[in-house]
Amino acid sequence: MRTNRRQFIKISALGAGGLAAVTSTTSLGGSFLGIFDSADPGRDIDFKRTATYCEVCFWKCAAWTNVDKEGNIVKIIGNDDDPHCNGRLCPRGTGGVGMYNDSDRLKTPLIRVKGENGAEDTFREASWKEALDLIASKMKGIKEKYGAESFALLKHGSSGAHFEHLFKAYGSDTIGEPAYAQCRGPREQGFGATFGSWVGSPEPTDIRDTKCLVLIGSHIGENMHNTQVQELAEAIDKNVTIITVDPRLSTVASKSQHWLPIKPATDIALMLAWMHVIIYDELYDDKYIKKYTYGFDELKQHVKNYTPEWAYGITTIEPTVIRETARKMADAAPAVIIHPGRHVVWYGDDTQRERAMAILNGLLGSWGKRGGFYLKEKVKIPKYPQPAYPHPKWGWEEVSEDFPLAQMGLTNEIIRSSIPEENTKHKVKAWFVSGTNLPKSIPDTKNLEKALDSIEFLAVCDTMPMDVTGYADVVLPECTYLERYDKLRSATNREPSIALRAPAVKPKYNSKPSWWMAKKLGERLGLEAYFDYNDYSEVIDWQLRKLGSSLKEMKRLGVKKFDRTSGPLYIADGEDYEFATNTGKVELYSTELADLGFDPMPKYTAHPEPEQGFYRLIYGRAPMHTFSRTSNNPNLSELRDENKLWVNPKVAKLWSLKNDQKIYLKNQDGVVTTFPIKVRITERIRWDSIYMVHGFGNANKKLSRSYGKGASDTEMITNVMIDPIMGGTGMRGNFVTFIIDLKSVES
Amino acid sequence: MRYAMAIDTKKCVGCSDCVVACQTENNVPEGFCRDWVTESVSGTYPQVEIELRSERCNHCEDAPCVRCCPTGASQIVDGGIVIVEHDECIGCGACIESCPYDARYVHPEGYVDKCTFCLHRVTEGLQPACVSVCPTKCMYFGDIDDPNSEISNMLKTRKQKTLAPEAGTNPHIFYLV
Numbered sequence A: 001m002r003t004n005r006r007q008f009i010k011i012s013a014l015g016a017g018g019l020a021a022v023t024s025t026t027s028l029g030g031s032f033l034g035i036f037d038s039a040d041p042g043r044d045i046d047f048k049r050t051a052t053y054c055e056v057c058f059w060k061c062a063a064w065t066n067v068d069k070e071g072n073i074v075k076i077i078g079n080d081d082d083p084h085c086n087g088r089l090c091p092r093g094t095g096g097v098g099m100y101n102d103s104d105r106l107k108t109p110l111i112r113v114k115g116e117n118g119a120e121d122t123f124r125e126a127s128w129k130e131a132l133d134l135i136a137s138k139m140k141g142i143k144e145k146y147g148a149e150s151f152a153l154l155k156h157g158s159s160g161a162h163f164e165h166l167f168k169a170y171g172s173d174t175i176g177e178p179a180y181a182q183c184r185g186p187r188e189q190g191f192g193a194t195f196g197s198w199v200g201s202p203e204p205t206d207i208r209d210t211k212c213l214v215l216i217g218s219h220i221g222e223n224m225h226n227t228q229v230q231e232l233a234e235a236i237d238k239n240v241t242i243i244t245v246d247p248r249l250s251t252v253a254s255k256s257q258h259w260l261p262i263k264p265a266t267d268i269a270l271m272l273a274w275m276h277v278i279i280y281d282e283l284y285d286d287k288y289i290k291k292y293t294y295g296f297d298e299l300k301q302h303v304k305n306y307t308p309e310w311a312y313g314i315t316t317i318e319p320t321v322i323r324e325t326a327r328k329m330a331d332a333a334p335a336v337i338i339h340p341g342r343h344v345v346w347y348g349d350d351t352q353r354e355r356a357m358a359i360l361n362g363l364l365g366s367w368g369k370r371g372g373f374y375l376k377e378k379v380k381i382p383k384y385p386q387p388a389y390p391h392p393k394w395g396w397e398e399v400s401e402d403f404p405l406a407q408m409g410l411t412n413e414i415i416r417s418s419i420p421e422e423n424t425k426h427k428v429k430a431w432f433v434s435g436t437n438l439p440k441s442i443p444d445t446k447n448l449e450k451a452l453d454s455i456e457f458l459a460v461c462d463t464m465p466m467d468v469t470g471y472a473d474v475v476l477p478e479c480t481y482l483e484r485y486d487k488l489r490s491a492t493n494r495e496p497s498i499a500l501r502a503p504a505v506k507p508k509y510n511s512k513p514s515w516w517m518a519k520k521l522g523e524r525l526g527l528e529a530y531f532d533y534n535d536y537s538e539v540i541d542w543q544l545r546k547l548g549s550s551l552k553e554m555k556r557l558g559v560k561k562f563d564r565t566s567g568p569l570y571i572a573d574g575e576d577y578e579f580a581t582n583t584g585k586v587e588l589y590s591t592e593l594a595d596l597g598f599d600p601m602p603k604y605t606a607h608p609e610p611e612q613g614f615y616r617l618i619y620g621r622a623p624m625h626t627f628s629r630t631s632n633n634p635n636l637s638e639l640r641d642e643n644k645l646w647v648n649p650k651v652a653k654l655w656s657l658k659n660d661q662k663i664y665l666k667n668q669d670g671v672v673t674t675f676p677i678k679v680r681i682t683e684r685i686r687w688d689s690i691y692m693v694h695g696f697g698n699a700n701k702k703l704s705r706s707y708g709k710g711a712s713d714t715e716m717i718t719n720v721m722i723d724p725i726m727g728g729t730g731m732r733g734n735f736v737t738f739i740i741d742l743k744s745v746e747s
Numbered sequence B: 001m002r003y004a005m006a007i008d009t010k011k012c013v014g015c016s017d018c019v020v021a022c023q024t025e026n027n028v029p030e031g032f033c034r035d036w037v038t039e040s041v042s043g044t045y046p047q048v049e050i051e052l053r054s055e056r057c058n059h060c061e062d063a064p065c066v067r068c069c070p071t072g073a074s075q076i077v078d079g080g081i082v083i084v085e086h087d088e089c090i091g092c093g094a095c096i097e098s099c100p101y102d103a104r105y106v107h108p109e110g111y112v113d114k115c116t117f118c119l120h121r122v123t124e125g126l127q128p129a130c131v132s133v134c135p136t137k138c139m140y141f142g143d144i145d146d147p148n149s150e151i152s153n154m155l156k157t158r159k160q161k162t163l164a165p166e167a168g169t170n171p172h173i174f175y176l177v
């Protein structure tokens, strides 16, 4: 699998002794006995605390970083005033300390050295000047040769935003992030086509007040999207009805009154039958439908034959259960949520599946209602003065133009445009990658490697030697979120709020914040005017003053809430309300999709099923990890340092598998995992599927805690089903079989 | 005054935040923990149930670890909290053998360590670290001698169990089921 031009460098090729490792371990100092001494001040009050918001996932919970007298980061505690966390971080946020303390961190810039006479490529340590000079000269070169548009940015998270600014100033809008086409894109377009509004993040689901929560393959509690989990618990206290549709007994399925162990890939059939019951048993609110929705009669006609009996044959869910659950939803309406989910790129008809969820919400009138979806709002952060960005000749929109509803850059299309043999209008020649570990976020590894082999230059910025750094020409070591300023957090919520991220300590090792890297690159490219500040705190302070606050105040508060200006949280009964769709109504029949030539209402399509001896690959989350990002974290890897393969006991018997037995997986295309995975025999999974947590099986030896632990599900995803509407990469149509004889692989 | 903990298994999602918060609060060395999460699965697909439990020292009323400790390092302090005075502990491990809950470990510095109910926080009027971090707020800590405390009310209204009651140690971690 290793290519010649961009030979993968296991960062270990660099002598361990070569790095100037300034280690500093967390120590609370003093003897344990001290804490029983009444003279001992409580630890909580003894620390210096600095405002931050968490970067271990995208929820961005505001928190306080606690630093002791010796300057060690001791713990991170949620900010009580923050609507994203209410003073309680999730395990990953609490374990964020480990991100700072991880001695495997990238410590200094690295530059690729070509191996001579067939020797392997290696990295050498470089100064910041060398590394940034090299990247700037490549950026200039690409611009002269092909145009700035040919230099693409693939990014995620807060650091990505600084490089986005740099790239736009430089003249490239060829920007994409896996968070769209490899994750939540379909739901934004499916709900957008129905309600004229994206779901967005955090999801505006009013879980705390809902009476009925319907989860379709969404596993809140295994994904620790903080307030979703908190409100789920609150709703359980208030006796919420939970209906979970999942081929696996997820944690939340075990807390549900109704667990529908559906045959995978048949969700749309179930939802069509639910619509049928709601419409033909007249469980909807006629007045609401007439006033607020468009296309009810068309929908009624459309679902006429989709009876629960019809769906039973497809989904294996009993008709009585389908009827009963439909009734439960209707009883709770409008305080009901058919949850859009988050990682929703499954079978290629994902926008249509999300449409089905949105239509159910529309039929039950839950959008804009207490216990359904609240009307979100956020603070608009004033724009720091800068020249206008140049207008590139082409960018992400042109690269993604085969997909009419792609509303963010498609990483998969940028990757395709980077492969010379692919027939694409525009050609991408170089990448800058920030904060996303592509080998774990992009399916079809071979294709990704083809692109990596073709591009002329790759710069990677990260805090850790993630797999993707092994392909880089230059590696930029970023300091963690605990050591830097970033943009103010402003995200949609019930109450608009902003949060500050300020450095609690100086960057460890020779790492730097990404705002600094972007500025220094900008200066080398003659773009000083876009970076008119010495320190990013100046930008923040300027913005805060415009908002009637200041850096000083925010350092004290961490979070500041603002009054709503867009109106009430909910739509009042009977209120004249215009949805931002073509018709101004909730579109049960989508005029937008019809105009574009797509099905205006979702249809069920049968998807391929596993052949004899193969099982459908289902992957998911563990609450203590954010994909591969945390797999090496010293605090979190202790809780789980590998993924296991969930196998139904019937299947285990058939293959004579034992618990913790190591096996390799091979998929339908003959691809075998790089590492073996341990078996976990459990009744929690269907016999036609296997399950594993995503983000393990790291191939970079420099990740001392996670290298080779568990297997990578992404490697098994070679059959990618593209959503024709928005270009998402459906990844749940892959089937694996087991290789028991380890030697047959290892020899 | 008698401290105890009630943990609602209907709400716990097994996220282990309680474990991480304990580690950072109490500087628990890498590779060890004072609390941990277990999952038990029963039934056959699709009639399957799981129970998730955050477990730790039960601060037993009749604590064998205290009884067998040759130096008196293991002791019961105010509020029924079982602690180990590290300076008096010789690391003989008798208590580890005697504990039916496997709640203790030998700290790399040679003494035995375990959950203290975050006594240093409790004396400051704070909740134990695990309780104050739990995203589902499924843990209730307080004085069961006070009939009006939140924990007393939970124990009055909810079905509950303790682990290994047959060991006869009178454990004080209650699981609401």
Ligand code: SF4
Pocket: A054, A055, A056, A057, A058, A059, A060, A061, A085, A088, A089, A090, A091, A092, A093, A094, A224, A225, A226
């Ligand atoms: S949900 Fe957890 S990981 Fe995500 S931002 Fe909040 S505390 Fe951090």
Ligand code: SF4
Pocket: B007, B011, B012, B013, B014, B015, B016, B017, B018, B019, B037, B054, B133, B134, B135, B136, B137, B138, B139
């Ligand atoms: S933090 Fe709370 S929800 Fe998470 S495992 Fe511990 S007790 Fe359960």
Ligand code: SF4
Pocket: B056, B057, B058, B059, B060, B063, B064, B065, B066, B082, B098, B099, B100, B101, B102, B103, B104, B114, B169
């Ligand atoms: S759980 Fe074990 S360590 Fe804790 S008091 Fe009981 S016997 Fe002692």
